[in-house]
Amino acid sequence: MSEATTASAWISPAEFHRAPGVTDWRVTGTGPQAVFTATSISHAAGLIAPIVAAAARFSILPDIDLRPEAVVVRVPYREPEGIPAAATEFAATVSRAAAEQGLTPDPSRAQSIGIYVAQHSEADVRPFFTAALGYDDFGDTDAVDPLRCGPQLAFNPITGDSPARGRTHFDVFVPADQAQARVDAALAAGGRLADDSHAPAWWSLASPDNHGVDIASWTDTYD
Numbered sequence: 302m303s304e305a306t307t308a309s310a311w312i313s314p315a316e317f318h319r320a321p322g323v324t325d326w327r328v329t330g331t332g333p334q335a336v337f338t339a340t341s342i343s344h345a346a347g348l349i350a351p352i353v354a355a356a357a358r359f360s361i362l363p364d365i366d367l368r369p370e371a372v373v374v375r376v377p378y379r380e381p382e383g384i385p386a387a388a389t390e391f392a393a394t395v396s397r398a399a400a401e402q403g404l405t406p407d408p409s410r411a412q413s414i415g416i417y418v419a420q421h422s423e424a425d426v427r428p429f430f431t432a433a434l435g436y437d438d439f440g441d442t443d444a445v446d447p448l449r450c451g452p453q454l455a456f457n458p459i460t461g462d463s464p465a466r467g468r469t470h471f472d473v474f475v476p477a478d479q480a481q482a483r484v485d486a487a488l489a490a491g492g493r494l495a496d497d498s499h500a501p502a503w504w505s506l507a508s509p510d511n512h513g514v515d516i517a518s519w520t521d522t523y524d
Contacts, residue, residue, distance in 0.1 A: 311383035315524035322393030325406035328521045329413035330474035331453060333376040333388055335395065336411055337404035342369040344404070351398035358394070359387040364449055372404065377449050381440035409479050414452040415472035417515070422458040430454055470505075470513030477501070480518035487516065 314328035326335045339345035345367055352374060356363050366373035374395055376388045399406065420426045427444055430436065436444040436454065444454040459468060475483050484504045488494060495513070496505040503517035 310386055311380075312386050312389070313383060313524050314521055317384050317389055317392075318521075320389035320393070322396055323389055325396045325399070325408060326392050327408050327411040327476035328384070329411055329476075330415050330472065330517070330520050331375065331413040331449065332378045333384060333392060334411045334413070335374050335392065335399075336371050336407045337374070337399045338371045338407050338410075339369070339404050342367070344402070345369065345372045347402050348372050348374075348395070348399055348404060351402075352395055355391050355394040355398070359391040361385060361387055361391040363391070371407070371410070372399075373410075375449075381443075408476055411476055413474045415474065416452050416454050417470050417472050418454055418456045419459045419468040419470075420456055422460050424458075427454075427456045430456075468513075470515060472503075472515045472517055474517050474520050477518040477521040480504070480516055484516050487514065 317323065317326070317328060317333060323333075325337070326333050328334070337345075337348060349365060349367065349372070352363060352365055355361070361376060362379065364375040364377050366375075376384065376391065378384070396406065418426060418430065427438065427442075431438060431444050434444075434451065434454075435447070436451075437447050439445040439453070442456050444456070446453075455472070473483070480501060484494075484506065487506050491509045492514075493507045493509070494504065495507045499505075502519035503515050506514045506516060508514065
């Protein structure tokens with residue numbers, strides 16, 4: 302049983318950020334995430350046991366990505382409702398363990414990638430993509446890699462277009478304090494600003510040959 306006590310089983314990203322001890326963490330499109338840089342793979346691996354212990358203590362099911370450069374810890378969305386309330390205490394505990402082991406938090410590296418599949422309002426293409434990619438349905442409109450290794454897919458209808466034509470773009474979810482810098486970098490690399498009417502929630506960019514990329518930060522801030 303979790304040691305966390307809360308009036309609700311789920312919290313928003315803004316509520317997550319208001320909790321103590323979570324300044325190392327950011328909320329991307331797939332949930333809370335922290336990146337702790339290391340000097341070697343053995344240095345990084347030292348954080349695994351404390352993560353596992355915290356996961357058991359607070360009944361959290363994290364994803365852990367161990368690399369020679371860093372440990373990436375995620376609390377993935379397993380239900381569309383939101384972030385588990387116990388994630389705050391889990392995150393704070395992991396951050397303390399990382400500090401004790403001399404790992405350095407780098408929130409600027411937190412991100413998730415999504416693919417936004419725009420489909421005609423009369424079409425339903427999600428079954429095709431889940432079959433082709435081996436994905437599972439997630440909520441009413443999305444699909445996910447069962448092991449959460451690949452990008453999440455979102456399916457949303459468009460109107461006024463031919464049913465035979467699909468439109469797809471990338472969604473790049475970054476920390477709110479990194480979004481403008483990412484937009485500036487993409488523009489400096491030859492991109493074009495297609496729409497900033499929703500900024501700072503997200504910016505719509507186009508590559509030099511007109512492929513679409515949205516840089517989004519709203520997942521890190523909404524209440």
